[in-house]
Structures are given as structure tokens and as C-alpha cells.
Amino acid sequence: MKLLVYVPLLTPRIKYIFNFIFTDILHTQVGFSSNLQEYNESDLPKISYASRPVKDELFFKQDEFLLGHSIKPPTIRTSIYGDMIVPFAVEGGILPFDIFAASFYFVSRFEEYLPFEADENGNFPAEQSLQSKLKLLEFPVIDGWAMLLKNILLKQYPGLHFGKKKFEITPLICLYPSTAGSSFNLFKQVFTHFGSLLKFKKQVRTQPGKLSNLQLFLVGQHTQHNLDAVYFYRPALEVDSVTDRQLVFPNSYLHLIKHGLQKDYRMGYLNKPGFRAGTCTPFYWYDLQLEKMTHLRIHPVPVNDLILKQSRTFDKDKIHDQWGTMINHVRKLEGSFYMVWHKDTLPEYGKGKAGRQLYAQLLADFSNFAP
16 A cells, blocks of 8 residues: 655655655655645545645645755754754644655755865764754664654554564674775775675685685674674775765765766764764665766665774773664664774784774674674
8 A cells, every 4th residue: 555645846855755764764655646636536545745734634844945956055943852853843744843854954965065164084074963963863863753654654544554674783894904094984995795604604614714814703703693794895996095085975976876886885974973864774875966866875884993993082881882772773773783894903813802802792792682
């Protein structure tokens, strides 16, 4: 059964964010109508997203942001909803804020196209993000808001079907050292799947000499803690030294698309844990300059080992509590949690055990979150 949405004007931004929330996160079907007669005569479950309601349907008040087609600072008013400060406040709808405008603002990284004061490495600072200012950075708010929408819809339409998702926790191992560049996912690398844990287990039995000590250690740890796969990154493309050091919108992603790449694992902050795009669900990048969705799939990475290395006052218990809380949020929302580790954080045998011990300890602590 499809959900029908009445929108007076269906813009590319509206279509993109509705499809992301309802199709990718909630796994349900959504359709649109700008014809009032067609909408009123339909027997489908329906809502409206407009400046005023049609009749007595579930009405979500529309902010003007998603009607735009330019990249200029929007006027953002905030409101209180539950224990959250929420952006794009509106009045007269079922919610006190435009949940779709707020979600698009976060996932498109709209604020990173606007002028900002870069950090010493030329990156967008986490502290300047709207999520950080509203204290929403460590929670995947778009997925949380999607669950809110689901509950609202099920009260009105209990027969509306929502598919099941599967929680995944995946450590990602970068085979380049973290000192080779300022980004934890170096742009000169194309992040490809090097092999599943099952493949490594077979190699351990049949060709153990072809596995490095680091790979043997990782396979053993993932087997012990029942994690499904180990992902390794290896270089496959050379790019210029500027884009290799930072994630800059839109140039970094346009460069990937130019070379025919379809995945990216850099959507996170280098020195602060958090959901940079506000979600724990992989999504297709929206090109704000062309106002269209691309085929580049972005995998959000909320934590990385550089956060540990850059902290001069490393508090293991605090890190465990913070990361554990974030993992628990993602588990409850049935999302994907990616963790990036560098080769030099997990040193080979004979070169020190500190990195391997830290990794093993964190895996042991977080293994209870694994599905």
C-alpha cells in the first residue's frame, strides 16, 4: 500500500528527501500528487505537505526552503519538540517544525556550500554545524525523525506497511597510514571491498602465508566477536594533492563522479564523533548546483581512530560511553555504524602492541551491540 503525498509544487528537493526518508529509511512506498481532485478521490493513505491543509488529513506545514533552487542562507527559526531543539520551525501543522526541510538541510550538507571559517586543514569544523549548535550531532536525527513519522502514520493508517532494516556495525581498515594526509579516508584511495571475513577465513586455512600479521589479527578479532566482515581499503586512483586532503563541497564529490566512482566513506568529522549528515543510513549524494540526485552513494562514518590519536587527554571510559551510546542509537534505529581505523593505529607484530590492544579492547566492549 502506497502513501500518497499532496504537494502543490513537487520540486527536486522535495522528491529527494521524501524518497530518502520513506523509501531508504522506512522501506515503504511513496507517491506524489499536485492534483487536488486526484488526491481527494484517492483511497490510499495520504498526507499533505503544503502551506495549508486540504481538509482534515495529516498535514505537515511546509517551510519555503524546499521550494528554492538556489544556494543562499535560509532563514532558520528553531522550536522545542520533546527534549530537542529543532530547526525550521513552523506553525499550524501536526509538527512544530518542517521535518523534511530540516532533514534535507542536514543530509545535503547545505551549510558547507555557504561561507564558513575553515580549520587549519581547510576543513569544515564540526563546531560550526547546525547539529552541533543544537546538540544533535551525536544522534542520527533524520532516522529518529523518520521513526516519529512512522509512528504518526501508523496511528492513522495501521495497515500501512513498513519494511524491516538490519543493524550493522562495520569497522573499516584503511591500509594507508593516518599521517599520510589530514583526512581519515584519503581521497587518493578508492575504498573498495577487499574481501569478506569468509574469504579471509579460507585464506587462513589454505594460504596463510599470503596474509599479513595485521590481517591475521583482524580476522581473529572479528571471528571472536562475531562481526560479519572486515573491509580493507586499497589505492586505485591518483588525484591531486588538494582534494586528497579534505572533503570540500561540491568539488570532492564531483571529482569522484568524474572518475566513475560510486561509493564514498568520508562523511564524518576528523576530530569529533558525530553524524555529519544527520543520518546512519547510506544515501545518494544530492548535487545542489544541478539540483538533482547523483549515483554516488555516501556511507556515514561517525567515528574514527584519529579522534583517539588527536586527543591529548584520552579518557578510555568516556570514549567507550560516548561511542557506545552512539552505537546503541544506531542499533535501535536499525541503521549502519561504520568505524574507520588506520594501518598505523593497528601496527604489525614486532612494531608494538598498543594499537592492536586498543582495537581488540574496543571490539570486545562493543561486540554486545553487534547483531
